[in-house]
Amino acid sequence: xxxxxxxxxxxxxxxxxxxxxDGEFEAAFEVLKSLSLLSPDYISVTYGAGxxxxxxxxxxxxxxxxxLGIDAMAHMTCVGNKKExxxxxxxxxxxxxxxxxxxxxxxxxxxxTDEQFDSRDFAHASDMIEFLKANTGLHMAGACYxxxxxxxxxxxxxxxxxxxxxxxxxxxxxxxxxxDNDYFYQFMEKADKKxxxxxxxxxxxxxxSAKQIxxxxxxxxxxxxxxxxxxxxxxxxxxxxxxxxxxxxxxRQIRDLQENKINHIHLYTMNKPMMAKEIANNxxx
Ligand code: FAD
Numbered sequence: 400x401x402x403x404x405x406x407x408x409x410x411x412x413x414x415x416x417x418x419x420x421d422g423e424f425e426a427a428f429e430v431l432k433s434l435s436l437l438s439p440d441y442i443s444v445t446y447g448a449g450x451x452x453x454x455x456x457x458x459x460x461x462x463x464x465x466x467l468g469i470d471a472m473a474h475m476t477c478v479g480n481k482k483e484x485x486x487x488x489x490x491x492x493x494x495x496x497x498x499x500x501x502x503x504x505x506x507x508x509x510x511x512t513d514e515q516f517d518s519r520d521f522a523h524a525s526d527m528i529e530f531l532k533a534n535t536g537l538h539m540a541g542a543c544y545x546x547x548x549x550x551x552x553x554x555x556x557x558x559x560x561x562x563x564x565x566x567x568x569x570x571x572x573x574x575x576x577x578x579d580n581d582y583f584y585q586f587m588e589k590a591d592k593k594x595x596x597x598x599x600x601x602x603x604x605x606x607x608s609a610k611q612i613x614x615x616x617x618x619x620x621x622x623x624x625x626x627x628x629x630x631x632x633x634x635x636x637x638x639x640x641x642x643x644x645x646x647x648x649x650x651r652q653i654r655d656l657q658e659n660k661i662n663h664i665h666l667y668t669m670n671k672p673m674m675a676k677e678i679a680n681n682x683x684x
Pocket of ligand 1: 446
C-alpha cells in the first residue's frame with residue numbers, strides 16, 4: 400500500500416503518461432518494464448482532464464499493478480466528470496486491483512463550454528475526495544503547489560484549501576514540479592504551520608530539452624532559477640549536451656533535497672526510462 404510506503408524513511412516514485420493511440424501500448428509496456436527495474440515505490444499514471452481517455456489510464460495502471468507487481472496510482476480529475484462517471488472509473492480501477500488515486504480537480508479543457516464547466520458536480524478536488532472517501536474504498540493523494548496554485552490570491556489561502564483537502568481524506572500530497580528548492584523548503588515550513596501533517600512528495604521534472612520551457616513548465620507556472628536558465632542558454636541548442644546538463648541539474652536538486660531531509664521524491668519521468676535510470680542511480684537510496 401502506498402500509505403505504508405510513505406511510512407518508510409525515503410521513497411522514490413515515478414509519474415508516467417498513458418499512450419495516446421491504441422497501437423502504442425506495447426511500446427508503453429516496454430517503458431514500464433524498464434522503469435520497474437529501478438524498483439520505484441509506486442508509479443502514478445496521468446489522466447486527461449476531460450476524462451475521455453480514462454480507459455488508457457486504467458489499462459496502464461492495471462499493467463503496473465498486476466503485471467509488474469508495483470503499486471499503481473491512477474490520476475483522476477473531476478472537472479469533466481459527473482459523480483456517476485467517477486464511480487464508473489472507480490469500478491474499472493477496482494476490477495483491476497488499483498486502489499490508489501491522485502484526486503485532482505483538473506484544468507478546464509479548451510473546448511468545454513461555460514455551461515459544462517459550471518454544471519460540474521465537484522468544484523474542488525477536496526469535494527471529490529470527500530465523495531470518494533464516503534462511497535469507495537480508494538486511498539487518495541492530492542496535489543500541492545510549492546509556488547502556490549495559479550488561481551490562488553495568496554499562499555496563505557492556497558494552504559488553507561490544502562488543509563481542507565487533508566481534512567477531506569487525502570493521505571499524502573504530491574507537489575507540482577519546481578526547480579528552486581528554496582521555494583519547497585519555505586512551502587514545507589508554511590504547510591507545517593498550517594497543520595499539514597501528511598507526507599509530501601517533492602515533484603521533480605528534469606529539463607532535458609529547451610522546448611520543455613515553452614510547454615510543460617509554462618503551464619505549471621514554476622520559476623526558473625538563474626542557474627537553470629544559464630544551463631539552458633549554454634546548452635539549449637545542443638540536444639545531447641542539454642540532456643546531460645538537465646539530468647545533472649535534477650540529480651543535484653534531488654541530492655540537495657535529500658540532504659535537507661526531504662526524502663519522498665516523485666520523478667516526472669516523461670516516459671524516459673534511461674533518464675530515470677541515470678537519476679535513480681545517482682541519488683541517495
Ligand atoms: P484544487 O485542489 O481543487 O485547487 C484548485 C484551486 O482551487 C486552488 O487555487 C485552490 O487553492 C482552490 N481551492 C481548493 N479548494 C478550495 C475550496 N474549498 N474553496 C475555495 N478554493 C479552493 N491535471 C490533469 O488534467 N491530469 C493529470 O493527470 C494531472 N496530474 C497532476 C499531478 C500533479 C502532481 C499535479 C501537481 C498536478 C496535476 N494536474 C493534472 C494538474 C491539476 O489538475 C491542476 O493543477 C488543476 O488546476 C488543479 O488541480 P487540484 O487538484 O490541485 O485542484
